Amino acid sequence: MKNITYYLKATFSWFVLPFIVLVLASAAPVKNDVSEKEVIRLGFIPLTDCAPIIMAKELGLFEKYGVNVEVTKEASWANVRDKILTGELDGAHCLFSMPFSVYTGIGGKAGSEMKVAMILNNNGQAITLSKDFCGKVGFKQTGKVASVVAAKLKADKEVTFAMTFPGGTHDVWLRYWLAAANVSQKTAKIITIPPPQMVANMKVGNMDGYCVGEPWNGVAVKQGIGFTEISTQDIWKHHPEKALVVNKKFSETRREDLKNVMKAVLEACKWLDNRANRKRAAEIIGKLPYVNAPADVIEARLMGDYNLGCDQGIEIYRDNYMLFHRNGETNLPRKSHAIWFMAQYMRFDYLKEAPDYNAIADKLILQDLYKEVATSMKIKIPEDDMKPFVIDLDKAKFDPNAPADYLKQVNSINQ
Template identity: 80%
Template sequence: MRWITIPVLLLMLTASAPIVADKEPIRLGYIPLTDCAPLVMAKELGLFEKYGVDVEVIKEASWANVRDKLLTGELDGAHCLFSMPFSVYTGVGGKEGSEMKIALVLNNNGQAITLSKDFCGKVGFKQTPKVAPVVAAKLKAEKEVTFAMTFPGGTHDIWLRYWLAAAGVNQKTSKIITIPPPQMVANMKVGNMDGYCVGEPWNGVAVKQDIGFTEISTQDIWKHHPEKALVVNKKFSEARREELKQVMKAVLEACKWLDNRANRKKASGVVGKYINAPADVIEARLMGDYNLGCNQGTEIYTDDYMLFHRGGETNFPRRSHAIWFMSQYVRFDYLKEAPDYKAVADKIIMQDLYKEVAASMKIKVPDDDMKPFVLDLDKVKFDPNNPGEYLKSVNAINQ
């Protein structure tokens, strides 16, 4: 009989086991929203293990909580509003100069503005144009309206303000408050606000509970807009760079998996448990099947519902998009002076790292960064190379 020494036996056993870094687990936070799905499914499908990283996925209460934990290092990374790192860095939504890094974009589309049933039949919703002047007139005629969004300078905040501006509503006459996403429906139910902008499933849930209706989906404001991103702590991005690359690979593979429509029913059930929301509501809007509420019927989105990969078009973090959001901070009077747009975008977005990871996975990197684009709602063209001229053209500070 051949004897095997203990050291040799241990070597044989560990050789076939998944390679997991001999470090503290990587802690990734998420907010209860449908678009946390890439992190959730990377965990549930065993993709983090596949790429040799030990990851904990942790539910957080609010975007402010996510911000604070990212900055202190309590979280290594998180499912995060794409514009939040720019809001924080410029001082709109945090201490000016605080750095959080964008590794990749998690999804496009799939947010919405919900209005209370009090306005059912009183505004020009879902007509052409999507936002008619009658919206502004009738809203103002009713009362001073209160709207909610989820974080100052965040994506939901900017979608709401952009829609109001397009409707001709003077934002100084409207009250805009901050509410965490999972609390939107409950707050509307007790009358704390008249409308809100948030991600799914909380717009679909308002329709299901018959307390609100979908006024407009954000893909109708800007088709394929950036929405959530994988955002990481600065120190983590530097000290554990190789592990970050493996995390990115796992998340990118999950994004590909999610864009296979055949997988969305399964994803809806899994995500529903993570965010404590009805799987049927999650699934319907993930499939582009929007019951709008308020006798508006159903709208079917065929190529612009919530998307997670689009052959790499979704995931590439563009500096031009960062510059657009920062220009809105100036437009809506969050910032008195324009920041150094390109320098901030370069500091926050880890574009070189993304390109390296994408190349290793044979994911095509789009070549449209820093090219002008047009928003669908008002057909206004934005040139990231000349945001000052854009701001003059919209004449929009404190519209």
């Protein structure tokens, strides 16, 4: 009898028990541990619109899609450019127009390739002027572009404006605003300052105005050193702003990893466009490791509630504040938008000869890759690329198929 009992116990231990353990293990949830995978490094500049990358990290979305991502705070856009080109960063939150500026030799060594994988946001930048000009100018006050800017702002000294990168989005918004006010840009000094340093530089009088992303316009209002002259959504509603820009080799050799990074960021973009999530997003990205700015300022402008400063009151945006997904309308990287920016380079005398617009857009924009990722996630793909569009500020119509004709028509007094 003892022998039979021993035999049954042994049989259970050797055969049945391992089978039960195997069944239970297969039924348990599997944690997607990506810690052993090769690290993907994504940079960001301390701006509100770095939120898709930061929230993808904070919400565990990179891990969900099986990629091991490290996010790193960078000091300047030039720093981002250099690290993407050398491969020290695999990608970054980046000015949409930077790759075209760099490739054409404006913001870097001509021919250097940085690839645009997707757009991160529309809208949400602004031009801030010093409090010295309260009541003297004001798009919001008059409904018109200020006509007394640049040299007319101050008769006692040279007027200085700051932007964040030559040929970058902030640079173009500033120059476009000046041109719309019929002001020659040769009468103003335009300097480059990293976004987080804008407020401090204005406080000590290093410039009279600047164009930058949030929260640094809102912070200037909160500190009483400047006011919001115009928001970029008033210049061009739903303009492209930041993009996920990646290293060329990374895009070619780690295509599946890049697709999974994009999926995580796209999911974060959708999460951010739920207004109920924006307070939490503001609290997270406002922390020291990220933007390091007051959460209430970040939240207010994320919600579209703009205290303009200088007794201009509150401007409420509801369909054209900072948006990250817009049901798929935001994230497609459009070649027509790349051509528009390069046309501005011609208009503002950055380039002496017309670039090969279409070839450059085709080379630097990973549109097919984006469409593949969006399709896999059942995200709508807009069909408006390469169709004409109108800029709200001056009602100028741009046909990406005929940039030379556009340049003949626009006001080019700055040249």
